[in-house]
Amino acid sequence: MSYAQYRSLPFAQRVETALVDDHLHVAIERATSKLRSGRGAAFANLEHAEAVRDAARAAKLRALARLDENLLRFEESLHQNGVQVHWALDAEQCKKIVLDIARRHQVKSVVKGKSMVTEEIHLNDALIAEGIEVLETDLGEYIVQLAQDRPSHIIMPIIHMTREDVGELFQKKLSIPYTSEPKELCAVAREKLRRNFVRADMGISGGNFGVVETGTICLVSNEGNIRMCTTLPRVHVAILGIEKLVPTLADLDPFIKVLARSGTGQKITVYTSLIQGPRKSKDEDGPDEVHVVLIDNGRTSTLMGETAEMLACIRCGACLNACPVYQQIGGHAYGDIYPGPMGSVLTPTLRGLAPWQELPQASSLCGACRDVCPVRIDIPRMLLHLRERSHLDKRSNPLWVRLAMKAFAALATRPRLFEGAARAAALWLRLQSKDGFVTRGLGQVRRWTRHRDLPVPASQTFKKWWQEHREGRR
Amino acid sequence: MPPPASVQLFCTCLVNELFPQVGVAAVEILESLGIRVGFPRDQTCCGQPLYNSGFWEEARRVARHNLDLLSRTQGPIIVPSGSCADMMVHQCPELFQGDEKWRSVAEEVAGRCHELSQFLVDVLHWSPATAASARQPGRRRKVAYHPSCHLLRGLGVKTQPLDLLKAVVGVELAAVDRSEECCGFGGMFSVKQPSISGAMLDQKCTALENSGADTLVSCDMGCLLHLQGGLRRRGSKIQVCHLAQLLNGDTGSGKQP
Numbered sequence: 198m199s200y201a202q203y204r205s206l207p208f209a210q211r212v213e214t215a216l217v218d219d220h221l222h223v224a225i226e227r228a229t230s231k232l233r234s235g236r237g238a239a240f241a242n243l244e245h246a247e248a249v250r251d252a253a254r255a256a257k258l259r260a261l262a263r264l265d266e267n268l269l270r271f272e273e274s275l276h277q278n279g280v281q282v283h284w285a286l287d288a289e290q291c292k293k294i295v296l297d298i299a300r301r302h303q304v305k306s307v308v309k310g311k312s313m314v315t316e317e318i319h320l321n322d323a324l325i326a327e328g329i330e331v332l333e334t335d336l337g338e339y340i341v342q343l344a345q346d347r348p349s350h351i352i353m354p355i356i357h358m359t360r361e362d363v364g365e366l367f368q369k370k371l372s373i374p375y376t377s378e379p380k381e382l383c384a385v386a387r388e389k390l391r392r393n394f395v396r397a398d399m400g401i402s403g404g405n406f407g408v409v410e411t412g413t414i415c416l417v418s419n420e421g422n423i424r425m426c427t428t429l430p431r432v433h434v435a436i437l438g439i440e441k442l443v444p445t446l447a448d449l450d451p452f453i454k455v456l457a458r459s460g461t462g463q464k465i466t467v468y469t470s471l472i473q474g475p476r477k478s479k480d481e482d483g484p485d486e487v488h489v490v491l492i493d494n495g496r497t498s499t500l501m502g503e504t505a506e507m508l509a510c511i512r513c514g515a516c517l518n519a520c521p522v523y524q525q526i527g528g529h530a531y532g533d534i535y536p537g538p539m540g541s542v543l544t545p546t547l548r549g550l551a552p553w554q555e556l557p558q559a560s561s562l563c564g565a566c567r568d569v570c571p572v573r574i575d576i577p578r579m580l581l582h583l584r585e586r587s588h589l590d591k592r593s594n595p596l597w598v599r600l601a602m603k604a605f606a607a608l609a610t611r612p613r614l615f616e617g618a619a620r621a622a623a624l625w626l627r628l629q630s631k632d633g634f635v636t637r638g639l640g641q642v643r644r645w646t647r648h649r650d651l652p653v654p655a656s657q658t659f660k661k662w663w664q665e666h667r668e669g670r671r
Numbered sequence: 672m673p674p675p676a677s678v679q680l681f682c683t684c685l686v687n688e689l690f691p692q693v694g695v696a697a698v699e700i701l702e703s704l705g706i707r708v709g710f711p712r713d714q715t716c717c718g719q720p721l722y723n724s725g726f727w728e729e730a731r732r733v734a735r736h737n738l739d740l741l742s743r744t745q746g747p748i749i750v751p752s753g754s755c756a757d758m759m760v761h762q763c764p765e766l767f768q769g770d771e772k773w774r775s776v777a778e779e780v781a782g783r784c785h786e787l788s789q790f791l792v793d794v795l796h797w798s799p800a801t802a803a804s805a806r807q808p809g810r811r812r813k814v815a816y817h818p819s820c821h822l823l824r825g826l827g828v829k830t831q832p833l834d835l836l837k838a839v840v841g842v843e844l845a846a847v848d849r850s851e852e853c854c855g856f857g858g859m860f861s862v863k864q865p866s867i868s869g870a871m872l873d874q875k876c877t878a879l880e881n882s883g884a885d886t887l888v889s890c891d892m893g894c895l896l897h898l899q900g901g902l903r904r905r906g907s908k909i910q911v912c913h914l915a916q917l918l919n920g921d922t923g924s925g926k927q928p
Contacts, residue, residue, distance in 0.1 A: 212864075212866055212867060213866060216866055216867070216870050521852050521853045521855070521871050521874075522867055522871070524874075525867055525870040525871060525874075526867060558860075558863060558864065559864055559867060560857070560860070561820070561853045561855060561856065561857025561860045561868070561871070562723060562820075562857055562858075562860070563820035563824070563852075563853035563857070564820055564821070564824035564825060565820075565824070565851075565852070565853065567824070568824055578765075581722070581723065581725070584723070584724065584725035585725040585727050586725070587725065588724060588725030588726055588727075593725065594724060594725070594863075598724065598859070598863065602720070602721055602724055602726045602729060603726075603729065605716075605720065605721065605729075605733075606721055606726065606729030606730075606732055606733055608715075609684075609715040609716045609718070609733040609736065610715070610732055610733055610735075610736040612712070612713040612714070612715055615715045615716075619684075619687075619688050623688065634900075634903065636904075641862065644862040644863075644865045645861065645862055645865070645900070647865055647869065648865060648866075648868065648869030648872060648873075648900075648901065648904070649869070649872060649897060649900030649901045649903075649904050650899075650900040650903045650904050651896075651900055652689060652896070652899065652900070654688045654689050655688065655689060655690065655691050655692075657691060658687050658688055658691055659682050659686055659687040659691035659694035659695070660687055660712060661691075662691050662694070662695060663694075663698075663710050663712070664712075667698075667708075667710070
């Protein structure tokens with residue numbers, strides 16, 4: 198099922214749909230099991246891995262602590278490199294800026310490197326509406342575009358598809374004989390992409406890091422497509438969220454070490470580009486113009502709040518691969534561009550909590566995401582903060598939960614009443630039980646017994662035992 | 672640090688109501704080591720269900736009740752649950768940010784809290800191999816250990832329960848696929864998101880069955896309540912018990928007191 202079909206459903210139905218999609222589970226398990234073991238192995242051979250993670254985290258927090266000053270210094274460094282800088286408050290402004298640049302250069306064809314922020318603002322739709330041809334050049338993104346779908350993972354856009362799915366898609370859309378052989382499928386895509394690289398007027402990319410000190414845009418990729426997008430067309434536009442800064446070139450070092458390890462289990466990505474501006478007069482290639490668009494789109498509103506740390510996220514995807522909930526429901530069920538644990542914080546943060554408050558609820562708070570995060574973002578703590586902010590809303594907590602919580606709090610501060618209520622509940626459960634277990638509960642108990650049996654409470658509580666066997670003895 | 676003469680038991684509401692035999696086992700183990708166990712009777716719940724559901728004001732109210740009670744006692748506080756211990760050690764002080772008085776009470780209590788296996792290994796340096804019961808020939812059993820998330824990732828207790836298990840005569844540890852992955856309990860998560868929770872449970876139960884274990888051991892009755900219910904629903908023969916019960920030679924069905 199595609200993203201568009203998911204998007205039309207409410208959260209609970211998106212979840213139910215994904216949970217019965219065995220095909221999705223096979224696809225996700227194939228990919229994430231490899232990614233998880235790859236990550237483990239890659240970190241095992243990194244010396245002082247924990248210190249490297251600490252260094253990356255510290256650099257990110259340093260850049261964010263003085264984000265206002267750093268952004269202005271970054272702009273100045275970019276100017277010195279001959280890069281044109283634009284500021285976008287939101288998606289609309291950003292799209293307008295990109296379209297203006299495209300119009301000025303009479304752009305007819307765009308090649309794009311994989312970029313989550315352009316997915317976030319739905320840039321492609323805006324370009325296509327202007328009559329501009331847009332081609333995604335990351336293989337996964339190319340397939341997503343061909344399928345008229347959306348990525349379901351931030352670094353593995355088609356994690357929800359098997360290679361057999363891709364074979365069928367290519368057969369249908371590109372009129373080629375069916376094959377599920379990755380090598381052959383790649384060759385087909387490669388040929389199509391090469392033609393566009395050569396004739397495109399504009400290349401659009403994101404940016405993994407923006408170096409304040411030097412005005413460098415750092416981009417990592419594995420397929421070489423980003424290097425083509427940023428060097429072949431006449432104009433290169435890089436779109437960066439304002440949180441993408443690192444203070445110095447030396448600070449890139451820990452990030453390069455942890456990013457690929459966390460994301461794909463590689464020691465380093467195949468390509469690491471450091472872009473330092475447009476072609477100089479003696480350069481043989483490179484774009485005539487480089488533009489950087491710095492986009493806010495909800496980021497500053499979180500800067501002072503409880504989810505500010507989320508701005509340190511480097512979009513590696515490790516938390517998705519580690520998350521047992523993501524394993525079960527996949528990316529599209531989250532309903533927006535950023536799925537998994539990072540998305541459950543980021544989406545409500547960027548788009549507003551009210552329409553997205555189910556996301557922070559969809560977590561067992563197991564902490565696997567915090568464990569694998571290369572910059573040690575405490576995602577469970579932020580999910581808790583979001584839960585606190587929306588706890589009285591019925592979409593976060595239906596009436597029965599709100600009543601139960603209020604009653605529980607009132608009782609748990611009055612030990613005698615607490616015991617009495619627990620005994621009453623025990624009696625209620627015993628009435629529904631058989632052989633010491635409830636298998637088909639009544640009322641809200643059914644929420645438990647739908648999937649598991651419930652033992653009836655003990656006939657003698659620990660407190661009673663203590664009273665009889667210890668207090669009585671003394 | 673010399674072994675303390677006395678400790679306080681925070682038995683947790685789940686143990687009090689559903690699995691009192693776990694509290695009994697904890698008391699008997701500690702007493703067999705010459706430690707006097709105190710039990711502040713008015714204790715209720717650590718407040719985690721409220722905290723995790725976003726009802727922080729209510730969680731504070733419940734936490735204050737227990738903190739007040741515990742702060743008037745002396746010595747280490749032993750909690751036979753990684754999850755409740757994590758709540759008391761990490762979340763409670765956090766809850767009282769900006770409230771100097773209660774924050775310092777919460778920190779004082781947090782500093783005294785130990786999860787049971789952590790206390791037995793790190794503080795008492797005890798091993799079941801030295802216990803009198805260990806000299807009895809124990810029943811041979813293949814044990815799957817479930818490291819509960821809050822014990823493992825919250826408190827960072829990884830090796831202690833395994834060290835204890837390995838030292839029990841007759842115990843062979845079973846290898847469980849993706850053993851450190853969540854069982855899907857998550858407290859209120861299990862009833863607020865029953866479908867996701869159920870799917871996670873299913874995967875965990877399959878892994879446990881494939882491990883060939885006949886006994887499942889953990890340090891959290893929350894996870895075990897969930898896992899026991901899931902295994903029973905599938906008709907599995909795997910027995911479930913808390914680590915304290917196994918160490919104390921009491922490994923009934925995990926239900927009967």
